[in-house]
Structures are given as structure tokens and as C-alpha cells.
Amino acid sequence: MVLRRLCPLVLLVACGDDTIVEPPPPSEKELLTVAEGEPMPAVETEFIGATLPANATAVGALGNQVIVGTTVGAHAGLFVPGSQGAAGSIDTLALGPAEARVNALASFQAGLLVFMPGSVGFTSGAPVEALADAEPLAGLGVTEVTSRKLASEGASHMLIADSAAFEFDGEELLDWSIPGETGAPTAAVAREDLLLIAYGERLYEIDRESKTGVAVELEVGRVNAIACESSSCDESSTLFLATERGLCVRHSAEAYTLYTLTNSADEGTSVRGFALDTVSQRLYAWSDSALLQVTSDAIPRKIASLEPASLPRVGAVDAAGDLWLASGTTLSRYETGVPLSFATDVLPIMSAYCASCHKAGIKGAPPIDFEDYGVAKSKSDRIVARMADGTMPPAGSAAVPADKFKVVQLWAAEPSP
Numbered sequence: 001m002v003l004r005r006l007c008p009l010v011l012l013v014a015c016g017d018d019t020i021v022e023p024p025p026p027s028e029k030e031l032l033t034v035a036e037g038e039p040m041p042a043v044e045t046e047f048i049g050a051t052l053p054a055n056a057t058a059v060g061a062l063g064n065q066v067i068v069g070t071t072v073g074a075h076a077g078l079f080v081p082g083s084q085g086a087a088g089s090i091d092t093l094a095l096g097p098a099e100a101r102v103n104a105l106a107s108f109q110a111g112l113l114v115f116m117p118g119s120v121g122f123t124s125g126a127p128v129e130a131l132a133d134a135e136p137l138a139g140l141g142v143t144e145v146t147s148r149k150l151a152s153e154g155a156s157h158m159l160i161a162d163s164a165a166f167e168f169d170g171e172e173l174l175d176w177s178i179p180g181e182t183g184a185p186t187a188a189v190a191r192e193d194l195l196l197i198a199y200g201e202r203l204y205e206i207d208r209e210s211k212t213g214v215a216v217e218l219e220v221g222r223v224n225a226i227a228c229e230s231s232s233c234d235e236s237s238t239l240f241l242a243t244e245r246g247l248c249v250r251h252s253a254e255a256y257t258l259y260t261l262t263n264s265a266d267e268g269t270s271v272r273g274f275a276l277d278t279v280s281q282r283l284y285a286w287s288d289s290a291l292l293q294v295t296s297d298a299i300p301r302k303i304a305s306l307e308p309a310s311l312p313r314v315g316a317v318d319a320a321g322d323l324w325l326a327s328g329t330t331l332s333r334y335e336t337g338v339p340l341s342f343a344t345d346v347l348p349i350m351s352a353y354c355a356s357c358h359k360a361g362i363k364g365a366p367p368i369d370f371e372d373y374g375v376a377k378s379k380s381d382r383i384v385a386r387m388a389d390g391t392m393p394p395a396g397s398a399a400v401p402a403d404k405f406k407v408v409q410l411w412a413a414e415p416s417p
């Protein structure tokens with residue numbers, strides 16, 4: 001790895017230029033507050049637990065293996081399906097260096113980057129090796145990472161560091177400092193075309209190309225985490241905010257929806273974090289008491305109850321689609337890796353991108369109820385063909401993120417319900 005550090009690409013400050021341009025006034029955002037509404041159907045997923053040697057700080061997945069970062073190093077848990085029936089068992093194997101605290105983990109090439117205080121390592125399931133040339137990364141004090149898959153095989157990582165958010169694509173390090181903000185951001189995500197960076201209750205939306213941004217006025221309290229609904233996070237992907245007042249969905253620059261997850265629109269439940277299944281593109285979020293599956297067009301669905309935990313929860317999804325959550329010394333695996341189905345995976349896509357015209361047969365669209373399983377299944381060839389040639393949804397309507405289209409293709413290709 002040859003690491004090049006670029007001169008800071010600071011918001012509203014030209015590179016190598018000291019003139020700070022006054023930020024434009026905050027734009028008005030529409031914030032639609034939605035209470036829980038219908039009680040969320042609880043689908044208790046089975047889970048198995050394991051006890052960690054120290055408190056968990058980060059979780060990453062390598063195939064069917066999970067790597068848990070703790071206050072005293074990285075520990076690999078290998079899921080062994082088997083003798084005790086579906087529950088299986090977890091073998092823990094320690095990964096050196098034993099004493100170093102792990103602050104964050106991020107997928108990198110065939111392994112994981114391991115961010116520790118003052119150093120960065122790499123593991124592919126064997127003991128953590130020091131990364132040569134990683135000095136600029138090591139000095140940043142990275143505490144959290146969100147990643148985006150690039151069209152060119154690799155990945156781009158948004159690093160939440162002590163002094164700012166940085167973007168790292170394996171070679172170049174971009175500095176996304178914001179004038180007037182010091183200290184660590186609380187959350188950040190990078191989409192193909194824009195970045196969202198939060199410093200507590202203050203949220204900034206930054207246009208990648210012009211490197212200009214606006215402060216977003218939203219009354220959602222502290223922003224704890226931000227996630228993208230698809231692994232490539234292309235321009236049409238919806239962004240989600242885990243906030244003190246609930247789950248907030250960014251539909252566009254002007255329209256955000258806040259789900260307070262209580263039956264009161266004034267209060268709210270704090271949402272803490274996210275994990276994305278990069279195969280089925282299912283996005284999970286968690287509050288202190290519930291595990292949720294979130295989609296861009298519907299009320300978040302509760303899929304399991306969680307015991308209140310005194311330490312923060314961290315999580316990741318493994319190659320089988322199962323979600324692993326760790327808090328304190330407890331690691332739990334939730335069996336979310338059920339096969340693709342119309343109701344769970346395809347219906348939300350049809351509702352968000354196709355039903356607006358086809359349900360009522362408006363804008364010249366033939367009235368076809370793509371939200372009906374039988375109809376969608378019988379027309380799956382046509383659905384895939386028209387989405388593949390880029391003619392549906394028609395130009396001018398919101399495009400379907402590429403990873404979401406792959407989910408429709410996978411579903412259509414197999415006789416899944």
C-alpha cells in the first residue's frame with residue numbers, strides 16, 4: 001500500500017487558498033415526523049451468544065468468520081455450524097497484538113484494516129500485522145469507519161477521526177474538515193456525489209464535486225451514525241441517520257422523514273447504529289431495545305427485541321447474511337440471513353420505484369400491481385429486462401441503485417417466494 005496524502009480539500013476553502021468563503025445560509029429542509037403508527041411486527045430471530053475476553057469496540061466480518069475488536073485486541077470468532085443443531089458454536093481465537101485496543105475495523109482487500117491508537121494493522125484472519133506506509137492513517141485517531149464499494153473492485157472508506165472526517169480509497173487520503181468545526185465528527189457517510197458529516201446535532205451536506213456544503217437544519221438531536229442503503233452508495237441511494245429522536249431517512253436534499261419509533265411524534269427513541277448486508281442489501285439499525293430492518297419507503301420493521309445494554313453496541317453482517325452484535329463482553333448472532341424473498345427484499349423496491357405509476361396506471365403506465373407477489377413473479381422477466389436496459393423507471397424518475405437491481409435479478413433467477 002502506497003499512501004498519498006492530499007492537501008486538505010476543505011469545505012468552502014480552495015486547496016492552497018486561505019480565503020474562507022462564507023457558507024451559504026442553511027437551506028430549509030422539510031422534516032416529516034412520523035410516529036410508530038401500526039405496531040411493528042416483531043419477528044424474533046434466533047440468536048446464539050458468546051462471551052468475549054474484553055469489552056467490544058468494533059465488529060467486522062471475513063466470510064463466515066467474525067472479527068471483534070475489543071479494548072485488548074482483536075478476536076476472531078469462527079462460526080462452526082454443527083453438532084448442537086442450528087445454534088452451532090463459536091470458537092474464539094485470539095489475534096495479536098494482544099494488548100492493543102482496537103478502535104475500528106474496515107474491510108480492505110481480502111481482510112480488514114485494524115485501527116488502533118497510534119497504529120494501523122491488517123488481518124485476513126491471522127494475527128494482526130503492522131501496515132507499512134500507513135503512518136498518515138495511524139496518526140488520525142480513527143474511531144469509526146463507513147465504507148462504499150467502488151466500481152473498480154476496491155472500496156472507499158469514510159474515516160471518523162479525532163479532528164475531522166477523512167476519506168481513504170487505499171491510496172489517497174482526503175481531508176473533509178469543516179471550517180468552524182473542531183474535534184471528532186459523530187457520524188459521516190460518503191455517497192458517490194455527496195457527503196453527510198455530523199458533529200453532534202449539527203449536520204452538513206457537502207457536494208463532492210464543488211466541495212461546497214450547507215448546514216442542514218433538522219431537529220433530530222444528536223446524529224449517532226449515518227448509513228447508505230446500498231454497498232456502492234451510488235447517486236440514487238437513500239441515506240439514513242440514526243439520531244437521538246429516531247430513525248431519519250434522507251429522500252432528497254429537501255425531504256427528510258423522521259420515524260420517532262414511539263407512538264408520540266414529540267418524543268423519540270434514540271437509534272444507535274447500522275449494519276448493511278452487502279449481498280442482499282438489507283440494512284439493519286438498532287436502538288437500545290429493538291433491532292430494526294429499514295427500507296426507504298416504509299416504517300422501520302422491528303425484527304427482534306434487544307436487552308438494554310450498558311455499553312455501546314457495535315455490529316456487522318457476515319457472508320451468510322447473519323447479523324452479529326456485540327456490547328460489553330457479549331457477542332450475539334441473529335439469524336437474519338434468510339433467503340431472498342419478495343416480501344422482505346423485492347416489495348420495498350417495487351413500492352419505492354415502480355408503484356407510483358403502475359399501481360394506479362398513471363403517467364401512461366399500464367396498470368400493473370407490481371406490489372402483488374403473483375403479478376410480480378409472473379412478470380419477473382419483463383421487470384428484469386426493463387430495469388436492465390435502463391428504460392424502467394423512465395428517465396426523470398428516481399433511478400434504482402445498482403445493488404438493489406442485483407437483488408431483483410437474484411430473486412427473479414431463482415424460484416424463491
Ligand code: HEC
Binds near residue numbers: 387393
Ligand atoms: C414515471 C412512471 C413510471 C415508473 C416510475 C415506472 N414505470 Fe414502468 N411503465 C411506464 C410507462 C409509461 C410504460 C408504458 C410504456 C413503455 O412500455 O415504455 C411502462 C411499462 C412498463 C412495463 C412494460 C409492461 C410489459 O408487460 O412489458 C414494465 C415491465 C414496467 N413498466 C416495469 C416497471 C418497473 C419494474 C418499474 C420500477 C423499477 C417501473 N416500471 C416504473 C411508466 C413507469
